[in-house]
Amino acid sequence: MVPIIELIKALVLGFTIGISAALIPGPMMFATIGISLKKGWKAGLYVFSGHALVELGIFMLILLGAVSIIGESMISYIAIIGGVVMFLFGLVIIKSAKEAARTDIISSATKFDITSGPVSAGIVTSILNPTLIIWWLTAGSAIILQEYMTGIIAVSAFIAGHWIADAGFLLAVSSSFSKGKELISPRTHERVLYICGGFLAIFGLWFLLNYNDFSSMI
Template sequence: MLTLEIFRALLLGFTIGLTGALVPGPMLFATIELSLKKGWLAGPEVVFGHILVELVLSILILFGVASFIGSGAISAVSIIGGFSLTVFGLLTVKDAKTTASAGLSPETSGLKLTSNPVALGLITSVSNPYFWIWWLTAGSALVLKAYELGIIISIAYILGHWTADLSWFTAISGSFSRGKTLFSQQTHRYILYACGTFLIFFGLYFMFNYKGAAQLF
């Protein structure tokens, strides 16, 4: 039973993590530019810097979890997190066409790159408003919900989330290091539609049935 719960948490973390990784931002553009100069390892190295930031945030969330469990605060966080997931999903679907058309073009970033990919992953994460909105709402709610089933389940969810980041950005850096894109604009758009739809339905379920949401882990 525990093995199944761990697998569910990994899968959920991966799926939700992929929806965030697919949306272009400073880290994606930086990865593309670095991969053209340094090869496929740019992706994993940039993601490592990103993971360092999320590791600190995850520890802070779990460190303060004792004050949430057993009070009404966890319910409030779940409702806010579910609402945020729904909004993120709607925005993903709404902007899918524009994002897919422009999001994988390295010329659009205009970033002043540091020579250290790890530092770049850290900087592009903490400087992205979307990153903070996500972790202060939906991200914290999901980590706390997973924690209700135990620290192992929560860690599994976080690892699934990081696996999605690592997989996507490694694929991007590997693709651009060879001078071509991994997906066509149409394929990228369809993936964004699917991810956005998933976020909408999961967010609504999380918001209106937060007590049963733990069963998804």
């Protein structure tokens, strides 16, 4: 039986990582806004479904492929690389918070060429996002493997938290912009990015300091 505190930790971690990535303006956000301006508030849910399909495939590859051949030295290696990447991502988010919060999102979204449906847009903007792939191959895989050592239900809690953040944010974006309103003020956006970036940097350091604990679990 997985302790409830471990499930809560996995859920919160998944949510925080999800919202940290979602708040950085990028192709998926621009696609969501552009589609919502034309098709209404449901666009966020459709874009998320495409994004979730891509991530589900990545999760399955990590669990079915890596877990079956992973060894003690490899766990330590993944934890170290994952910690470094998480720490650097946190610093990047902090450094770019002010600029990201002040991005002219409406202007960028209307210039974003959307030639496919919302589900396809979610798939394409995910597959062609090198940051997403790098994240899940390093820090993301380290986190998933760590949760897997606790139990598959912990992995499910992490994924659930991550997808709640993704779906909730994209739905909030499409609902807000379909009505011609800005989701949050630039100042609030900036503050949230600082908090999320700090969380990721701290958790990355924790990974680096505890990588031996991960290898001892297998």
